[in-house]
Each structure stands twice: as C-alpha cells, then as structure tokens.
Amino acid sequence: MLYFMEYEPMGKIEDREMEHMLGRKLLAYGLRQEYGKEYKVEQVQGGKPYLLEAPYISFNISHTRGMVVCGISEKEIGVDVEYIREAKESLIRRVCSKEEQEYIWGEGNIPLRFTRIWTLKESYIKAIGKGLAFSLKEISFSLKESEQGIMIESNVGGWSYRQFMLRGNYVITVCEKNR
Numbered sequence: 750m751l752y753f754m755e756y757e758p759m760g761k762i763e764d765r766e767m768e769h770m771l772g773r774k775l776l777a778y779g780l781r782q783e784y785g786k787e788y789k790v791e792q793v794q795g796g797k798p799y800l801l802e803a804p805y806i807s808f809n810i811s812h813t814r815g816m817v818v819c820g821i822s823e824k825e826i827g828v829d830v831e832y833i834r835e836a837k838e839s840l841i842r843r844v845c846s847k848e849e850q851e852y853i854w855g856e857g858n859i860p861l862r863f864t865r866i867w868t869l870k871e872s873y874i875k876a877i878g879k880g881l882a883f884s885l886k887e888i889s890f891s892l893k894e895s896e897q898g899i900m901i902e903s904n905v906g907g908w909s910y911r912q913f914m915l916r917g918n919y920v921i922t923v924c925e926k927n928r
Contacts, residue, residue, distance in 0.1 A: 751828070751923060753818045753915065768812035775819035776808055781898055783821055801905035809875050816919050822840040826913070826928035827876025829868040844870065845859045847888035857894075866890055868922035869901065869910060876908065876924040 752775045758764050773784045773888045777787045780800075788800040798805050809828045810820045820828035841853055845866060853862045874883040890910075893900040913921045 750779060750783055750821050750834065751818065751921070753816060753830070754815055754923070755916075758815050764814065768817050769843070771817040772810035772812060772819060775817060776810060776821070779808075779819055780806070794848045799860075809872075811921075813820060813919070814872070816915070818835050818921055819909075820923055824923055824928065825876050827872040827874070827877065827924040828921065829871035830915075830919055830921045831864050831871075833860050833864045835860050835868070844885040846886060847891060848891060852892055862892075864920045865892060865899075865912060865922075868920050869903075869924070872910070872922040872924035873903070873905070873908065876926065 754771050754775055756767055756771060759767070762802070775788070776790070780787050784806070788806070789804050791801040792798040793871070796849055798808070800808070805823055806821065807824060807826045808819060808828050810819045812818070812827045813830050813832045815832065816830050817823045818828050818830040820826045832862050841850060841863060845853065849866050853859055853866060855862070870885045870888055874880060874885070877883070889904045891902040896898055899912060901912065903910070907927050909925050909927055911923045
C-alpha cells in the first residue's frame with residue numbers, strides 16, 4: 750500500500766525535520782490501517798530499517814520538496830518520490846546507461862524523462878537495501894510510452910515497478926520483489 754502527504758516547504762533544515770516526522774507518521778498510520786497496530790522501527794547501522802516484531806512487513810519512506818511517501822508491503826519494497834526538475838548533463842552521463850540517455854534526450858520533456866529513470870533506480874536500490882553505495886549504472890531501465898501507459902523493463906529480473914505522476918510535479922516509483 751502507498752501513502753503520501755504534502756507539506757509546505759520552509760527551508761532545507763526545517764524541511765528535513767518535517768520530512769522525517771511525516772514519514773514516521775505515515776508509516777504508523779499505514780501500519781494501523783493495514784495491520785491494526787503500530788510496530789517499533791529498528792535499524793542496524795548502515796542497514797535498511799525494519800520492524801522487529803513483524804519481519805514479514807517491508808516498508809520504505811521517501812521524500813522530496815513538499816512531498817513524503819511511504820510504501821508498505823509483505824514483499825521487499827522500495828519507493829522514491831522526486832520533484833521534477835532540471836538535471837545536469839554530467840549527472841545523466843554518470844548514472845544512466847547509453848539506452849537510458851537516449852530515452853532521456855529523445856522527444857519529450859527531458860526533466861520528466863530523467864526523473865522517471867532516477868526514481869526507478871532509487872526505488873530499486875532502496876528495495877535491495879544498498880543505498881547510494883550501489884552503482885546506479887549497474888541497473889538499466891527501458892521505458893516504452895504508449896496510450897496504455899508506460900511499460901517498464903529492467904536488466905535485473907525478479908522485480909516489478911509501478912510509476913505514478915502526482916500533482917503534475919512529482920514522480921513516484923514503487924519497486925517490489927516478485928514472489
């Protein structure tokens with residue numbers, strides 16, 4: 750299940766504190782909705798947070814300017830939300846495969862296309878618990894746009910992806926382990 754909340758950005762330090770608090774509130778709310786109770790969050794240093802009393806429940810929280818998202822599942826899950834904005838060419842070349850770069854610089858909205866790719870990569874590395882220590886070029890995505898929506902394929906099997914536009918300014922991507 751996916752939960753989200755908007756907030757009014759105030760400034761970098763204040764926003765980080767607000768995002769952390771809202772992320773934990775969304776998690777608590779989602780756990781009450783889905784499982785009827787809250788669980789204590791545990792974390793091993795450098796590891797992905799987990800629920801000690803409910804190891805079968807996976808969750809992930811993401812935030813960006815003005816938006817916080819929390820995904821809860823009984824499968825491994827990673828979520829990412831990003832505000833659509835310009836990306837530097839050097840960043841695109843550093844983190845994207847040749848095929849992804851062709852997609853980004855193809856016809857259409859370059860900031861949106863980059864954000865779609867970026868959130869796919871982020872959601873995957875969050876799902877596997879690696880964080881940004883994982884080389885973003887190790888995973889590559891192919892997006893095919895059609896009237897039915899976007900078809901997403903990856904060079905890494907065993908995962909499903911869903912992507913949403915929210916309020917016209919945000920891209921949310923959910924990565925879940927296939928059973």
